[in-house]
Amino acid sequence: DWRDQQEEHSAQGQSQSPLSREMNQDQAYEVLGLEPGCTDEDIRKAYHRLIKRVHPDRGGSAVLMAQVTEAKDSLLGSRK
Numbered sequence: 632d633w634r635d636q637q638e639e640h641s642a643q644g645q646s647q648s649p650l651s652r653e654m655n656q657d658q659a660y661e662v663l664g665l666e667p668g669c670t671d672e673d674i675r676k677a678y679h680r681l682i683k684r685v686h687p688d689r690g691g692s693a694v695l696m697a698q699v700t701e702a703k704d705s706l707l708g709s710r711k
Contacts, residue, residue, distance in 0.1 A: 654698070654701050654702060654705050655705075656705065656706065658702070659701070659702035659703075659705040659706050660702075660706070662681075662698055662699060662701075662702035663677040663678065663681065663699070663702050663703065663706070664677055664681075665677055665706075671707060674703055674706050674707055675703070675707075677703075678699060678700070678702075678703040681699045682696060682699055682700070685699055
């Protein structure tokens with residue numbers, strides 16, 4: 632999944648993953664583990680669930696946190 636891809640990129644010394652280049656809607660849904668048609672509340676719940684898992688204090692990284700946040704912002708921003 633996308634977390635494994637990010638870890639591979641980091642291990643290879645690459646600072647950016649394909650997801651960090653302007654995330655599209657499909658990628659944002661994939662990152663959050665959601666399907667098109669979900670509610671704003673679903674997006675927020677998925678964000679909070681994932682951010683707890685990828686936080687650096689929990690063994691995650693700032694890059695993963697940024698991707699999860701970007702996915703949330705992308706989906707919620709497109710609904711305004």
